[in-house]
Amino acid sequence: MKALKTLPQQLKAFVLACVRDQRHHRHEPEYICYTGAAYKEYKEICLKLGLDILTTRRIADFINELENIGIIEAHLKYKQQQGRTRYISPTIPGERLEETILEDPRFESLRPELVQTQLG
Numbered sequence: 713m714k715a716l717k718t719l720p721q722q723l724k725a726f727v728l729a730c731v732r733d734q735r736h737h738r739h740e741p742e743y744i745c746y747t748g749a750a751y752k753e754y755k756e757i758c759l760k761l762g763l764d765i766l767t768t769r770r771i772a773d774f775i776n777e778l779e780n781i782g783i784i785e786a787h788l789k790y791k792q793q794q795g796r797t798r799y800i801s802p803t804i805p806g807e808r809l810e811e812t813i814l815e816d817p818r819f820e821s822l823r824p825e826l827v828q829t830q831l832g
Contacts, residue, residue, distance in 0.1 A: 713804070713812050715781050722766060724813045726774050727783060728822070729754035731806040744799040746789075747775065760822060775800065783809070 716727070733745045733753045751771055758765045766774075775798060778784045786798045802809055814823050 713808065716783060716804075716809065716812050717816070721761075721816075721818055722763065723774055723778065724816060724819065725757045725761065725763060726750065726754050726771060727778065727802075727809055728813050728819070729757055730784065730800050730802060731810050732757075734802075734806055745801065747771070747786075747798045747800065750800060757822070761818070772798075 716724070719727070730745050730750045730753075733749045747768075751768055754771065755765050757763075775784070775786050779786050782803055784800050784802050786800050788796065788798055790796055813819055
């Protein structure tokens with residue numbers, strides 16, 4: 713988790729987006745977080761934090777970085793409607809990832825959302 717704590721804010725926002733996207737679908741055991749869905753969640757997080765929204769190309773670089781340091785696994789998949797995409801799965805339980813990211817004071821404003829989502 714030390715590697716996660718030292719990541720830049722944009723990378724943390726994307727990891728958080730992956731975790732939250734999977735949580736939205738927790739009732740679907742076979743759900744896989746695709747890059748498009750994670751990117752949509754990432755944009756929402758950036759808007760809430762006042763961060764610049766990076767391009768999908770830059771996010772693709774992030775996915776490679778996160779995979780290289782062992783935080784996620786990404787697999788290429790072809791979807792009939794969307795073409796080539798990657799699906800992402802955290803290598804660390806999502807709750808631990810989210811808690812670690814929300815310890816960062818820059819993400820403190822998202823903390824109440826964690827409480828609401830766990831209650832709901």
